[in-house]
Amino acid sequence: MTNELDGLRVLVVEDEMMVSMLIEDMLTDLGCTIVGPASRLDEALTLARELELDCAVLDVNLGGQPIFPLADLLREKGAPFAFATGYGDAGLRDVDRGAPVLQKPFREADLARVLGELKIKAGV
DSSP states (O other), rough: OTTTTOOEEEEEEEEEEHHHHHHHHHHHTOOOOEEEEEEHHHHHHHHHHOOOOOOEEEESSSSSSSHHHHHHHHHHHHHOOOOOOOOOOOOOGGBBBBBOOSSSSSHHHHHHHHHHHHHHHHHH
């Protein structure tokens, strides 16, 4: 059986190592290709500029630094993304409302559903 997410290149941006590892394990189980992961904003911006990716899963807050410059860059590139946060959409800017939000903690099924939506938006 072929998974619809096989080969989907997903940028992972998460500053908590254990959470990042959990997301990576889920992505591997779903057949995705992991880009990164990045735990700092500058690192994530470099990856987004230099590597091919289809979509991204973004922690809203990286060690007190908001992820919004990366969200803006991804929007410019036409790469859809989802936010991963424990705060729902409460911490998002108006321009980011409507982007998928993975409420932490989330399950693999939740991640798969959101990635399916992002894949459609990315047209891959």
